[in-house]
Amino acid sequence: MSEEIKEQYSVIPLGGIREIGKNMWLVSNEKQMLIIDCGLKFPGEDLYGVDYLLPDFSYVIENQEKLAGIILTHAHEDHVGGLVPLMEKLDSPPPLYATELSLGLLEERVTDIEEGYKSLFHPITGREITEIGSFKVEFMHVCHSISGAVGLAVHTPDGAIVFTGDFKLDPTPIDQKPTDYFKFAELGEQGVLLLIADSTNATQPGYTISEKEVAESFVNAFYRAKGRIIVATFASSLHRIQQVVNRCAEFDRKVAFVGRSMERITAKAYELGYLTYPEGLVVSLEVLDSLPADKVAIITTGSQGEPMAALSRMASGKYNQVQIRQGDTVIISATPIPGNERSIYQNINKLIERGAQVLYDSRKGLHASGHASQEELKLMLNLTKPRYFVPTHGEFRQMTRHKELAESVGIASENIFLLDLGDHLLVSESEAQVSERVTAGEIMVAGRGHGYLDAKELRERHKMVKDGVLFASCTLDEKGQLASVPRLMSKGFIIEDDPVTLYQNAGEQLASLLRNYMQKHENVTLTSEKGEILIQDMLGRIIYSLTRRRPVIVPLVHHLGE
Ligand SMILES: [Zn+2]
Ligand SMILES: [Zn+2]
Incomplete structure (x- = not known):
């Protein structure tokens, strides 16, 4: 068989x-x-x-x-x-x-x-x-x-x-x-x-600490808070949101959800029964505004310092509906995703400057x-x-x-x-x-849904961020020869010395190199792709020898009269 x-x-x-x-x-x-x-x-x-x-x-x-x-x-x-x-x-x-x-x-x-x-x-x-x-x-x-x-x-x-x-x-x-x-x-x-x-x-x-232990830390934080409580967490962290909502019910505070994803996800979760709370507990910011500070809480996005998120805008004073003030307690209930630390700490600094007490240390047990x-x-x-x-x-x-x-x-x-x-x-x-x-x-x-970036483009971005951009404007006569010394302009390219002299000097060097090259290679035209690469290459070397920098070089080639 x-x-x-x-x-x-x-x-x-x-x-x-x-x-x-x-x-x-x-x-x-x-x-x-x-x-x-x-x-x-x-x-x-x-x-x-x-x-x-x-x-x-x-x-x-x-x-x-x-x-x-x-x-x-x-x-x-x-x-x-x-x-x-x-x-x-x-x-x-x-x-x-x-x-x-x-x-x-x-x-x-x-x-x-x-x-x-x-x-x-x-x-x-x-x-x-x-x-x-x-x-x-x-x-x-x-x-x-x-x-x-x-x-x-x-x-x-x-x-x-x-x-x-x-x-x-x-x-x-x-x-x-x-x-x-x-x-x-x-x-x-x-x-x-x-x-x-x-x-x-x-x-x-x-062992990773249980959500139950986080619950106890929240009870302590709620006991101590005398003013408004503002909790920042991930909109998807529904267990955490549930806990904060439960504490609000226990401590007789009304709560509002703030931030687009927070509003969307909590609404969906409530509809499907993954988030529960008594009627009347969750209110709008307008209703919240009319209540005493010790009767309100806000659950918001922005725990990662995302610049457009609600908490970041509150920290910068750019969120009209919620102004941070003396007596507010802000709880950041999330671990920083590696790479976000700087923005998070910037937010914390700004919140403290505005008078809030900020609880963010994971050792306080406010996050698991x-x-x-x-x-x-x-x-x-x-x-x-x-x-x-x-x-x-x-x-x-x-x-x-x-x-x-x-x-x-x-x-x-x-x-x-x-x-x-x-x-x-x-x-x-x-x-x-x-x-x-x-x-x-x-x-x-790069650009939501608008296209993919390759390694070359990424390298250019690095160069632009580091050393800026240099434009080389080259005017050609009717025979395709350089009509004058190329004019250089820059964005974000910083030089200590006199830029006018530097650009004049670099432009003259470029003109002489290009003229020499064109004499030897009659079939090369500067308007072609090859011509552009030539200008980038020559000017790149000249600028590096003069400044030790490598800006992105953009040749702009046009004919006289254009
Ligand atoms: Zn996951
Ligand atoms: Zn995962």
Whole structure:
């Protein structure tokens, strides 16, 4: 009898590996492909003018006929922010699987591309096995900083491929729905082929503090506050918002939601029952204004110092409806995303200058991370007992630490894979191996939806920011020869000495170099692309030798009389 031929399963990370952000995984069998999450990444401060980064979708586009569905573990931007750009690139987007809340939060964006896309929505709930094309997928509830988060298991003949999603174990969550330990343990008993787990806090010892402890810190802060209370947090942190709302009810304060995303998300969450409060507790800013300071609270966006967010505008005195004043208590209930620290501290300084007391130190217990720390990660590994393990959702240092944690609970080092973007990991009961790498990387998006930036343009931006721009205006006679010495003008190019003399000098040097060159190369015209490169190159050298700077050079070539 011939042996039964088993289907080969494989996974490919297209994002979220060796980085925090733009999470995206593919799971494939021989016939079809599933996408798990499709996120964006916020740029570091060195990426001037870049709005966000996306995974490179080329491989998905090339293989789109195999796409059975897209699963979204939760509605944070690093997991869903790339969804709309991806859908726009696909000939016909596949069905979307996510919890009711995640779908609710995405609805507007998706129907903005096409009204009919709402028919692609498939709400999922925990402990449910869903057939997506040829895949059998089971979802389990996990605790995280946003509600409606799930982990999932893709069942294969050799055992389950389990994604934890972003998670923490939190034994005392606000909604009393702890992570579904039982399901993870049951999968472990049945046999987990591969575990792919969140590494964000793999360098943090112990356990992540529970939302319950944050609740106690808020009680203290509410006791002490004599004036208005203004809490800044992520609009998606619904557990945190729920807590603040609960405290407001206990302490007899009316509350208003401020900031566009805060208003939108809380309204949706209230509608779907993920945020609850007694009628009359939440009011408009106008109503709030008529109440005594110790009877009001505001929940606002801007915890990351985003310049346009409500808290930043309050800090700068540019938010007309809320003026910060003596006696206000401002609570920043969020961890700074790396790269945002400077803007956050600037805001804090301005708020204090205006007379507010600002509580922002994480040691005060006014914030808890949404990700599992070391002891929780070990417990997850022990519950699922995977044959193979892949750390994800972390920089390389966090992934490496997660690997060490896995080794400490007995997973063999050769069964742990520190992957890179695009690595194709084939898994079966007998072996796991990394095969050829597929196209992967990052796409920089500049100007929302208006185009992609390449490395050359980014280099130019760096030069412009560092050394400014120099324009070289070259006038040509009817024979195409330089009619006069090129005129130089600059923007943001700072020189200590007399600029008129410098530009005159540089212009004369450029004219002489160009004339020499044109004599030797009769067929080169300055209006051509080659001519422009020539001017950039020559002037670049001249300016560098005179000033030791490298501004971006823009040649402006025109004919006499133009
Ligand atoms: Zn998340
Ligand atoms: Zn995440």
